[in-house]
Amino acid sequence: MCGIVGYVGPRQAERIVVDGLRRLEYRGYDSAGIALVHEGTIASDKRAGKLSNLDKALADNPPPESSTGIGHTRWATHGPPNDQNAHPHLGAEGRVALVHNGIIENFAVLRAELEAEGHELVSETDTEAAAHLLEAEVVAGSTLTEAMRQVVRRLEGAFTLVAVDAQDPDRVVAARRNSPLVAGIGDGENFVASDVAAFIEHTREALELGQDQVVTITRDDISVTDFDGAEQPATPFHVDWDLSAAEKGGYDWFMRKEIFEQPGCVADALLGRHSARGRLQLDEMRLSDQDLRDVDKVIVVACGTAFYATMVAKYAIEHWTRIPCEVELAHEFRYRDPILTRDTLVVAVSQSGETADTLMAIRHAKAQGSKVLAICNTNGATIPRESDAVIYTHAGPEIGVASTKGFMTQLVASYLLALYLAQVRGTKFGDEISQIVGELEQMPQKVGRVLEQADAVNALAADLAEARSVLFLGRHTGFPIALEGALKLKELAYMHAEGFAAGELKHGPIALIEDGLPVICVVPPRGRDQLHDKMLSGIQEIRARGARTIVLAEEDDEVVRPYADTFISLPKVPTLLQPLVAVVPLQLFACELATLKGHDVDQPRNLAKSVTVE
Numbered sequence: 001m002c003g004i005v006g007y008v009g010p011r012q013a014e015r016i017v018v019d020g021l022r023r024l025e026y027r028g029y030d031s032a033g034i035a036l037v038h039e040g041t042i043a044s045d046k047r048a049g050k051l052s053n054l055d056k057a058l059a060d061n062p063p064p065e066s067s068t069g070i071g072h073t074r075w076a077t078h079g080p081p082n083d084q085n086a087h088p089h090l091g092a093e094g095r096v097a098l099v100h101n102g103i104i105e106n107f108a109v110l111r112a113e114l115e116a117e118g119h120e121l122v123s124e125t126d127t128e129a130a131a132h133l134l135e136a137e138v139v140a141g142s143t144l145t146e147a148m149r150q151v152v153r154r155l156e157g158a159f160t161l162v163a164v165d166a167q168d169p170d171r172v173v174a175a176r177r178n179s180p181l182v183a184g185i186g187d188g189e190n191f192v193a194s195d196v197a198a199f200i201e202h203t204r205e206a207l208e209l210g211q212d213q214v215v216t217i218t219r220d221d222i223s224v225t226d227f228d229g230a231e232q233p234a235t236p237f238h239v240d241w242d243l244s245a246a247e248k249g250g251y252d253w254f255m256r257k258e259i260f261e262q263p264g265c266v267a268d269a270l271l272g273r274h275s276a277r278g279r280l281q282l283d284e285m286r287l288s289d290q291d292l293r294d295v296d297k298v299i300v301v302a303c304g305t306a307f308y309a310t311m312v313a314k315y316a317i318e319h320w321t322r323i324p325c326e327v328e329l330a331h332e333f334r335y336r337d338p339i340l341t342r343d344t345l346v347v348a349v350s351q352s353g354e355t356a357d358t359l360m361a362i363r364h365a366k367a368q369g370s371k372v373l374a375i376c377n378t379n380g381a382t383i384p385r386e387s388d389a390v391i392y393t394h395a396g397p398e399i400g401v402a403s404t405k406g407f408m409t410q411l412v413a414s415y416l417l418a419l420y421l422a423q424v425r426g427t428k429f430g431d432e433i434s435q436i437v438g439e440l441e442q443m444p445q446k447v448g449r450v451l452e453q454a455d456a457v458n459a460l461a462a463d464l465a466e467a468r469s470v471l472f473l474g475r476h477t478g479f480p481i482a483l484e485g486a487l488k489l490k491e492l493a494y495m496h497a498e499g500f501a502a503g504e505l506k507h508g509p510i511a512l513i514e515d516g517l518p519v520i521c522v523v524p525p526r527g528r529d530q531l532h533d534k535m536l537s538g539i540q541e542i543r544a545r546g547a548r549t550i551v552l553a554e555e556d557d558e559v560v561r562p563y564a565d566t567f568i569s570l571p572k573v574p575t576l577l578q579p580l581v582a583v584v585p586l587q588l589f590a591c592e593l594a595t596l597k598g599h600d601v602d603q604p605r606n607l608a609k610s611v612t613v614e
């Protein structure tokens, strides 16, 4: 996830673009850059690190006057976050500059083709190949708009591209496929950006763009076509929030915004995982197939919310690969003298990639000769750097301290790892793996359907705002989700909350049930042994003792419905994948309850986003 801005108009483009990037910094902050058109040339500057680094560079070395510019704030996917990989990228002659959000899945083929023609690419990004292709079309006589259409037709993946041509000073051209882009309508000036926040200071009138569209802005005109050049209608809309809400994209909290971003994050986490022949491929898999075949035990370590993702990972890894899998809190793991050999695969799950407890755990594992794989959201962080292999979760920067989209994409990455191991070790056939990947690919839409129930969940939160305690029950993969639901409530609403394995209820916790106590029950899908029926019995038991039951179950689960005081419906999904949809109402619930209690949802008391001390 990255932030993109483009501007054409009478004002100094540098300021408009950099201010726009500042409002988009939530989308990425590992490097930033701009390109301005000035007297037939491109003036470009780009820097690793936060936008302030670029700001400083521009202050030390002010760019020329320009009325046309583009900018980018990056969250690295291809290549580490350094100056060279930062955007914009230029074509071979430096005439065209391009910024990009997303992943171009077939970039390796395009890059090889360009190199065979003598192009020298200086970065490790997928974007630079597109910049070279675009410029080649422009040099051959196409307008920038025509060139953009020709290039995007050749690209696979999800992308937003925004470009300028040094010899066409009053035009910015952008294209979009499955990645965000809006146009801003000014007076004698126009904008494009990943999100209206970038231009809200200048205009609240915007144009909604559809998928697979190319948009060209000049000072007085915005024109939209499809990738073949046919004109397309675009819907104008008025933005009904202002600058103060800009960084949060209109939401009251980053956390709520991040919850609602999850369908897109799941899609991004799945992007580019197939080779042309349909085999799974992972980001930085520096372990050989033989290394993975030799693995005789997997240990997954993490802290906090990420630990609950490891618990789900265990179910998937053991079921799909038949390799014994242990999960452990990273801070406990190291000090109990765990049995580690060269054939142990230690998987570290960490959104930030900097959690000290998790880092120490992998250092300990490496010292014993074990192999280490990281599941991480932060490109180039310490944990992935020190690991033998990495699966990046591609959720974009997570600002809310309580992890939501980070967790969701950790689940996706865990499933991908389990399937990859199954592929390499032959414990699942190719068609079985493709079928599960197909199920995963439906998840963005299914997570979206759960989000449509936000109003009902918010009403429930309002109803329970005065509750003294809330319990969460789940079985199988619903158990870690119950634990995560309880953790969210503790850390955000500062309420007593506990999660239990539903089967454990009768061994003690049922004593806590009293009249009116809210109990949130995650019901497994029907069809997996007697899981569903056993959960139903548990719900009946607590209801008989006065509990107020809030039941998350499959949408057409009429058997359980009579025992639900509140019913939250989940789309039909396989049991192992249910956490992806079941966690969403629990995130919304905690976010809303904390809001109603007047707490700072993004920065809960006593907590830090990344805990870099043991």
Ligand code: G6P
Residues within 6 Å of the ligand: 303, 304, 305, 306, 349, 350, 351, 352, 353, 354, 355, 358, 401, 402, 403, 607, 608, 609, 610, 611
């Ligand atoms: C902190 C955060 C949690 C997070 C945990 C692990 O405690 O407050 O939200 O789950 O760290 O962080 P990591 O970056 O390793 O996933």
